[in-house]
Amino acid sequence: MRYDIVHVSSAHPWVDNRVHLREAAAGVAAGRRVQLIAVESDLRAPRTGVDVVCIPRRRRVRRMVLSTVQALRLALRSGARVVHLHDPELIWTIPVLRLAGRTVVYDAHEDLPDQVWGKDYLSHRQRAVFAALSHVLLRVAGTANRVVAATEWTGRRFPADRTVAIHNFPLERAEDSAQRPLADRAPIVAHVGVLSRDRGIDVISAAAVLDAFPADWRVEMVGSIDAATDTSVLRGAEATGRVRHRGVVGPMEARDLLLDARIGVVPFRRTPVTDQIFPTKLFEYLAAGLAVIATDVPLWRRLLDGVGCVTFVPADDPGAIAAAVRRYAEDPELLAAHGAEAKAAAARFSWAREADRLTAVYDELLATTGKA
Secondary structure: OOOOEEEEEEEEEOOOHHHHHHHHHHHHHOOOOEEEEEEOOOOOOOOOOOEEEEEOOOOHHHHHHHHHHHHHHHHHHHOOOEEEEOOHHHOOHHHHHHHOOOEEEEEEOOOHHHHHHOOOOOOHHHHHHHHHHHHHHHHHHOOOOEEEEOOHHHHOOOOHHHEEEOOOOOOOOHHHHOOOOHHHOOOEEEEEOOEOOOOOHHHHHHHHOOOOOOOOOEEEEEOOEOOOOOOHHHHHHHHOOOEEEOOOOOHHHHHHHHOOOOEEEEOOOOOOOHHHOOOHHHHHHHHOOOEEEEEOOHHHHHHOOOOOOEEEEOOOOHHHHHHHHHHHHHOHHHHHHHHHHHHHHHHHOOHHHHHHHHHHHHHHHHHHOOOO
């Protein structure tokens, strides 16, 4: 079979929310033949109609050498005219693919230079060198036929006439429509997604063991922990029984956890990266009808203008998070009102509209290749 579109990642697992469940699946829903080349995973994902080809998990250096070459070969073998790339380490393949006559889409998930500057484990000199290199890579990425960016901020680095922002808004699910009232759920504060210092692992762990945190409530987390992250604060909080890290689960399992919680938390630190991204979990919390506690990031305030179910707290302030949880615990009417408002607001942040915009890009590109 010759495919219309092939999505390629040498870093993301095949169950990835954006790569597979949103973007690749959107192509199938629009009637296209879609293949996904991505990294193997023990996690599960719902059936989408996407043909998945897995490549092995490898450590970073071997991945950047072996996996990128393997992914390129598989992409060429797919016969797809549109190749949608998802990793900075695949940028070098753009000129190769274009010389081979393929139409290339580069997906900018995050702002690469800002991401480099946010890596605390690198020295200032190392960050400066890698940031300079990242600007060179972005120039090459800008030669793709189209650039798909996760936010307008990320897309500012690329040619405006060939760039479109496709946001990571949640997939609609029947389970979310049938959700229970918050009063019928367990007294749980939920956090889903990657855990790291910048994403607030220490802040939420410390908040849960403060006296201000309601004694009958607990924090439940799912998601991978960044390899460079010190987990001592998390493990100490787990020892009290107030915090539980349930490990890595599939994307739909993570969303099921939210349907058993009352509050969702986004405890990010303020960094150049976190100040300019829309955390997927924020919108998933709304879809699950949760009250939300989030770091006070100006971009998020603007995005959620008119949505009153979010309690914004200062960054790096466990006490503010604990106080916000206690406020909800002591005021069931407020909790119920914020849950209802979250459910109503979720319609503003729907993947369906983003999917339509993405498939319009595919339609345009496939038409120019004579394969529509």
